[in-house]
Amino acid sequence: MTGFRTVVVGTGFIGPVHVEALGRAGVQVAGVVGSSPEKSIAASQRLGLPADYKTLDDVLADPTVDCVHLTTPNRYHFDQAKAVLQARKHVVCEKPLAMNSTESAELVRIARDSGRAAAVAYNIRFYPLCHEAAARVRNDSLGSLLHVTGSYVQDWLLKPTDFNWRVLAADGGELRAVADIGTHWLDLIQFISGRRITSVCADLRTVYPTRQRPTGPVQTYSGDTPADVATEPVEITTEDCGAIMLRFADGANGCLWVSQTTAGKKNCLRFELAGSKQSLTWDSQSPNALQLGNRDRPNESLVRDPAAMEPTAAAISSYPGGHNEGFPDTFKQLFRSFYGAIEKGILSDPAPYPTFLDGHHEILLCEAILKSHRQQRWVDVASA
């Protein structure tokens, strides 16, 4: 990638992942911005970057910055993405795109009017074998799609003393586990299957209606709250886990289980796509193998190898077979796809990366899921 200058806003868990991946994708990182000027300077020093920008306003005022990546907590995404686009810069926003569909619809409109590219960081699409699965659906290897099942489970919020801004509806949104990790699965499955989910039926559960909040800040995945840290009880309305039945546009159906309270599962997304000829099974904790399930011949395991994969999957695979690729590589590939599309003049849908329209669709899905849970019935997903 030549010529792009990008700034990353947010310096917690995923901000530095963006910084590293941008460097590996060949995009110049011009700086990082934290929640205060002091934190911006400290993070710049930590990451070995110039400390030219103390706030997002500094970044927006600089015409030499082409693009801004937003890796802040969910409640800031709308205002920050809007400001970036209105400053006529490209934007990559972390998921979920916004706190509700009024916000996400407005962002879609602003992005369209801006003539700038706008992506949501649904990075899991960019595991090469997820692109391989999508190509195999398109070339009819699976036959017609019958059903799709799977889960996304973690354990970092297993204890009532585990705390993070995500558990608060005001910071993360009314839905938590579903919006935070479930939407990765829902985005991925719709990308692979090439079909929209049209109706949902959900049953969600808040395992801990009260959690203990440390009186100081807590970073994502920071582990157990130390015993000597003072805490206060906080009422929790967001869900820890839940099941969602799904109907797809062409009649296929399926279900998703989401949980942030499954001991031993650190960050585990699994799917099984069942077609009339073959099934595909994948697990994010072993991302370099895709299982092909056959009825009349032995099952097969496709090990990630550019020489043996469909061209679209080989194109996002940097290393030969046997040289494992993982989570950080997905961001590199997503950013290559995003900046590569801008270089080709692709600034809106359809695009080879998840767009703000995809992000808006995920918010509409979340709203249908919450409504379905509250009313305990099937709910149609509103059209984007």
Ligand SMILES: NC(=O)C1=CN([C@@H]2O[C@H](COP(=O)(O)OP(=O)(O)OC[C@H]3O[C@@H](n4cnc5c(N)ncnc54)[C@H](OP(=O)(O)O)[C@@H]3O)[C@@H](O)[C@H]2O)C=CC1
């Ligand atoms: N695609 C993926 O795989 C992942 C996506 N995410 C998404 O990324 C986002 C951030 O999550 P995560 O990194 O885990 O969160 P963290 O809490 O670890 O980090 C958030 C960062 O945002 C900074 N921040 C807060 N408010 C502002 C502000 N107004 N301006 C600038 N910076 C601010 C914080 O600074 P300070 O600490 O100084 O307050 C902190 O550096 C979320 O939307 C999340 O859903 C997260 C993880 C993985």
Ligand SMILES: O=C1CO[C@H](CO)[C@@H](O)[C@@H]1O
């Ligand atoms: O992919 C992810 C890994 O876990 C994080 C913490 O729950 C999520 O926010 C994130 O989207």
